[in-house]
Amino acid sequence: MTKDHWEQAALELRDRARAASRKLRHSLRVPAAVAGGPGPLRAGVATRDLTPALPVHLDGYWQLRRAERVRDTPRARAVVLDDGRTRVALVVSDLIAFYSQWVEPARGRQSAVPAANVLLATTHTHSSPCLLGMFGPPGSVDMGYVEWAGGQMAEAIAEAAAGLRPVRVGFGRAELPIVGGEIPGFARNWHNPGVIDPAVLVMRLLDAETGAGLATVVNLGNHPDVLGDRTVEVSCDFLAPVYEAVSGRLGGETLVFQRALGGVEPIPQGLNDPAELEAGLSGVAQVATRAVLEAAERAEFVEVPRITWRTTECRFPITSGEALKAYASGLLPVEAADGVQRTEMALLELGPARFLSVPGEPHPEVLAKLSDMLGCPYDFVLAMAQDEVGYIVAGELFNPAGIQELLSAGRDNERVVLAAASRLLGVDGYRQPTCLR
Numbered sequence: 001m002t003k004d005h006w007e008q009a010a011l012e013l014r015d016r017a018r019a020a021s022r023k024l025r026h027s028l029r030v031p032a033a034v035a036g037g038p039g040p041l042r043a044g045v046a047t048r049d050l051t052p053a054l055p056v057h058l059d060g061y062w063q064l065r066r067a068e069r070v071r072d073t074p075r076a077r078a079v080v081l082d083d084g085r086t087r088v089a090l091v092v093s094d095l096i097a098f099y100s101q102w103v104e105p106a107r108g109r110q111s112a113v114p115a116a117n118v119l120l121a122t123t124h125t126h127s128s129p130c131l132l133g134m135f136g137p138p139g140s141v142d143m144g145y146v147e148w149a150g151g152q153m154a155e156a157i158a159e160a161a162a163g164l165r166p167v168r169v170g171f172g173r174a175e176l177p178i179v180g181g182e183i184p185g186f187a188r189n190w191h192n193p194g195v196i197d198p199a200v201l202v203m204r205l206l207d208a209e210t211g212a213g214l215a216t217v218v219n220l221g222n223h224p225d226v227l228g229d230r231t232v233e234v235s236c237d238f239l240a241p242v243y244e245a246v247s248g249r250l251g252g253e254t255l256v257f258q259r260a261l262g263g264v265e266p267i268p269q270g271l272n273d274p275a276e277l278e279a280g281l282s283g284v285a286q287v288a289t290r291a292v293l294e295a296a297e298r299a300e301f302v303e304v305p306r307i308t309w310r311t312t313e314c315r316f317p318i319t320s321g322e323a324l325k326a327y328a329s330g331l332l333p334v335e336a337a338d339g340v341q342r343t344e345m346a347l348l349e350l351g352p353a354r355f356l357s358v359p360g361e362p363h364p365e366v367l368a369k370l371s372d373m374l375g376c377p378y379d380f381v382l383a384m385a386q387d388e389v390g391y392i393v394a395g396e397l398f399n400p401a402g403i404q405e406l407l408s409a410g411r412d413n414e415r416v417v418l419a420a421a422s423r424l425l426g427v428d429g430y431r432q433p434t435c436l437r
C-alpha cells in the first residue's frame, strides 16, 4: 500500500469518528458549545408569593373550609443548579398537591431551565387553597388560581436561573429520636404504629465567594396538619416557623421537601383551640428545626463534578374505590379516562447525594425500600413531586378497606414506584429493610 493510500484511509477514519461523535452528541442532547465538560457548580434561588385572593376554600379535611385570613404566607421556592452542561430546577410550594396536568404547562412557562429538568413539588400543607378537589363539590378547584400559581413557580425558576453563581455544596444528615415507636413532640405512624423514618437530610448551598448561605434544602417526612379541620386560615402549618428559624440561623432560603409522610401525623395533630395552636405549631417546628440545624452542622462539603438528571414515565392504575368514585363523579381534576394516572419520576445525582422524586405520599415502609435501593449516604426522597397519586402503601400492608388505601390510586402504587426507581437507578430491587423483617 502506498503512503497516499494510508493517509486517505486515516482521513476517512477521522471523518467517520467525527460523524459518529456528532451523532452521539445529538442523541445525548449535549449542547455542542459546552461539550468540553462540566464547569464549577453554580446555583440560584428565588421565591414567589402564592397567597390566594380571599375568601378562599381550604383543602385538607373532609369538608371545605372558607378562609378569610392568612396566618402566614405560602410561597413557591425554587433552587436552580447548573454544572455548565446540565441545568435543573427544584421547586417546592406551600400547597396541598399539584397534579401532573398542571405541572406540565407550568414547567414550560419559563425558558431558563429545560422543561423536562423542572421538578415541581408541594409541602402538602392542609391549610392550602382547595386543589385536591376530592372533598368538595365538582368544580371546587379554582383553575384561575392553579394557572396563576403555576406562573409564580415559573417566575421563581427564571429569577433563580438569572442569579446563578458559583457555590459550595454540603450534605448532612441527622436522626430524630424515636421513643416507644414515636418521635416525641413530632410524629407518629398511625397506619402501622412503631414504623417511622427518623432521617432529616439537608443540602447546604453557600455562595462560593462570600460563604453566605444561599439555600438550605431539607428532606423530612410529616403531615403539615397541626392546624385542625375547624381552623380557617391559609397557612404553611408547622413549616412556617421552621422556615423562619432555619433561614434565621443559616441565611438564605429554606426549602422543605416531604419524605415518608404517608400514614405519619404530627404530635399534636388537628388542633382547633386558638389557645393551643401557637404552642402546638412551635413545638413540632422546634423538633424539626433542631434536627435540621444538627444535620447542617454536620454537613460534609464536597466537590460535585457534575449533575445527572434522568426521568422515567410511570403509569398508576386507578383501582381504589374512593378514587374511582371521585374520578367517576368528576371530583378529581385528573385526566384518567382509561383508568390510568400517567406521570413521571426523576433521579438527580449530585456527588454523594441522590434525589429520587415520588409523585405521592410514600409510607415509611416504602421509604425504607427506596432508601435501600438508593444506596448512598444522602438518599433524598422528594415526595409530592410532579403529581399526587395519594398514599403509597407497602404491598404487604395493603388493606383494600383501609382509609389510607382508599385515598390512593390503588394497590399498584408501591409496585409502580419501586419499578420506576429500579429503572432510574439501574438496580434489580431492594433487600428487605430491617424495620420490616
Ligand SMILES: [Zn+2]
Pocket (backbone or CB within 6 Å): 124, 223, 361
Ligand atoms: Zn396526605
